[in-house]
Amino acid sequence: MARRTGRRPGNPDTREAILGAAREAFAERGFDAASIRAIATSAGVDPALVHHYFGTKEQLFKACMNFPIDPAEVFPKLLADGPDGLGERLVRTFLAIWDSPAGVPAVALMRSALTNEWTARLMREFVATQLIRYVLPRLDMDPAEAPLRASLVATQMAGLAMIRYVLKLQPLASAPPEVVVAAIGPTVQRYVTGDIGQRE
Structure with a gap:
């Protein structure tokens, strides 16, 4: 009998067990403190099996979120031209993602965050560690x-x-993207x- 070679297929139960433990750890302790x-x-x-299935801790966190984009791929393009015009570029990119099939899991995640504290905690961690932490050092801000x-x-x-x-509040729900961007x-x-009105 010929011996099979190559990477073994993943066990769905093991993968789900790791994801479940990771969601709990990230929600309870935050991205930085979870190991x-x-x-x-x-x-x-x-x-080693966690690394086998998911790679790095950051990749595991993204798998937990099931977010439709990888910020590390999207934000360099948004920030390439500097801060001028970033607002419109950000809204335009946001709409392009959420209006596409990739937006379906994002909507599900948003709905879940409103009713589930675990999901809300994960969402906060995602925004703080994957979005804000990535963007702020690349902008010339005080x-x-x-x-x-x-x-x-x-x-x-x-x-x-949300809207x-x-x-799906009209007319925003069906407004053309460029109207929303403007x-x-x-x-x-x-x-x-x-x-922004901050004063010493």
């Missing part, structure tokens, strides 16, 4: 203002997701580079 070793112990597997600016941008994007895709982009841009 592959602790996740593996909770799942009853060797840490470090004292940067966290507030990032949070304000998040209010616009989360609000847009257009979850509640309306919301300048507000996002002000949060990035304009006056």
Whole structure:
């Protein structure tokens, strides 16, 4: 009998056990404090098996979120031209993703975050570690203002997701993307580079 070669197919039960343990760890302790070793112990597997299935801790976290995009691929393109015009580029990219089939899991994630505290915690960690932490160092912002600016941008994007895709409130739900970009982009841009009213 010929011996099979190559990578062994993954065991779905093992994979799901790792994902379950990882979701719990990330939600309870946050991305930075959660360790592959602790996740593996909770799942009853060797840490090497976690790496075998998912690679790095960051890749495991993204698998837990099942988010439709990889920020490491999207944000370099958004930031390539600097902060000017970033608001419109961000809204346009957001709409392109959420209006596509890739947006379906994002809508499900948003709905779940509203009713499930575990999902809400994971969403906060994702925004903080995968989005804000990636973007802020690449923008010329006052470090004292940067966290507030990032949070304000998040209010616009989360609000847009909620009204257009979850509640489907008209006429925003069916407005052409460029109409939405023209309306919301300048507000996002002000949060990035304009006056946000902070005073010493």
